[in-house]
Amino acid sequence: MSEKRSIFEDVSDQGTARPVAQPGLIDKGRGGARRGVRLWLMLLFGLVVVMIAVGGLTRLTDSGLSITEWRPVTGALPPMSAADWQAEFDRYKQIDEFRVQNQWMELADFKSIYWWEWGHRQLGRVIGLVWAIGFVGFFVARKIPAGWTGRLFLVGALGGLQGAIGWWMVSSGVTQGEGMTDVASYRLAVHLGLAFVILGVIGWYVFLLGREERELMQARRAKEGRLFGLSTGLLHFAFLQILIGALVAGIDAGRNYPEWPLMDGQFIPMDPFEIKPMWRNFFENPGLVQFIHRITGYLLFVFAIVVWLRGRRSAHSATRFAFNAVFASLSLQVVVGIVTVLYGAPWQIAILHQLAAVLVWTLILRARFLSAYPIATSVRG
Structure with missing residues (x-):
């Protein structure tokens, strides 16, 4: 006959196993x-x-x-x-x-x-x-x-x-x-x-x-939406400049007008629309294509300053550093671009200009990622 059990009896004494917490279930599987x-x-x-x-x-x-x-x-x-x-x-x-x-x-x-x-x-x-x-x-x-x-x-x-x-x-x-x-x-x-x-x-x-899935999910809650949008715009703007740079390379336009900031003594090169029909000038006229590449570069640099100033206000140190790196690399790229023009695009400088574009592209992508998934910084830093 079974013994009577007190309602105050500790059930843990009967060998019942307690459930064990399993951390990292988000990443499991x-x-x-x-x-x-x-x-x-x-x-x-x-x-x-x-x-x-x-x-x-x-x-x-x-x-x-x-x-x-x-x-x-x-x-x-x-x-x-x-x-x-x-x-x-x-x-x-x-x-x-x-x-x-x-x-x-x-x-x-x-x-x-x-x-x-x-x-x-x-x-x-x-x-x-x-x-x-x-x-x-x-x-x-x-x-x-x-x-x-x-x-x-x-x-x-x-x-x-x-x-x-x-x-x-x-x-x-x-x-x-x-x-x-x-x-x-x-x-x-x-x-x-x-x-x-x-x-x-x-x-x-x-x-x-x-980074692990659980870390990404937590980081996404702290996403800096405005900064993410600005960095996305900067990424697209840089991509446009890369495409225009390819047009310059395709017709060797970088070897024309080896002076800066003017082009043959004037702001806009002579006869920018001499090829008929007119639309072909945007692909085949060396002066116009190089002029567009220059102007787009100036606008990209101005926009990068705006994004950089906003990035410096991020609450996350890693994100701030990422945007500092973007601005530093883009500044370097501007200098290399000017030197490329002044020396008539020799292959040694021209290839450096192209590799610098890869660096800028990668660093913008990194800054954009950290805007979406910031790395938390403790109060003590």
Whole structure:
């Protein structure tokens, strides 16, 4: 017969286990290999930066049209014999760039520009391979964090699109009888613009994966909405300036009017709309394109000052530092841009100008991220 129990008896004495708190439930089931995925994306980010630099050097050395065919698979191998080299050179001789501009070239000269373009395309293949190995590896191992499969696939899809746009750009210069000696500048702008979009997407994902989900959820409550909006506007403004810079590079407009702040002794260059129809001047008139690039740069710098002053008022020290870094990098970029103009855009300074644009873009993205997900600072600092 069971014994009677007192209503005042401590139930803990009967061996009943108390529930144990389980911290980190927000991240449980979401984690995956966050650190591994982040490192992989950081590698891709670095490769894209190198790709932008190599692409810029390919443009500055007038090497982009040296390979006149798009062979995504077989093109991975360079010419392996004297006959192969001669065949490549003969194909190059058929396009307008050689007929109009480079008839002086011998096979040795052709090889020097061929290697730049081949290296550019090869690096694109390497980036695609690194993405594919990483994505498939994490997917098969089921280590992709929850909600990230689509995001990581997007990176690869954008990379594939970039390859197609690259050939779309090159094909505009592979002409016969049209007098084209360069690729279309607006296609170059699309190609470079997408490279910066890919860089921005990867960078944003790297920032997100650098903090746990629960931390991001808490930080989002302290989002500085106005500062986030201003930094978003600055990011878009900088992107516009990058596109205009690509138009400048596409027609070698940076080598015209090597003086500052005036252009040939006047504020607006002579005959800014001499090409007919008028709209073509915004893409093909070196004076007008460089003038637009200068004016947009001035306006971007003024707007950056406004954003910087607002960023200095942030309650979070990391956010304030991020906006200080943006303003410092943009100030440096203005100086480099002026020096590029004064020296007629030599490749050494021109490529520095392009890499500085990558730095500015990344730092703006970082400041924008910290506006959306600020890092809390204790009262004691």
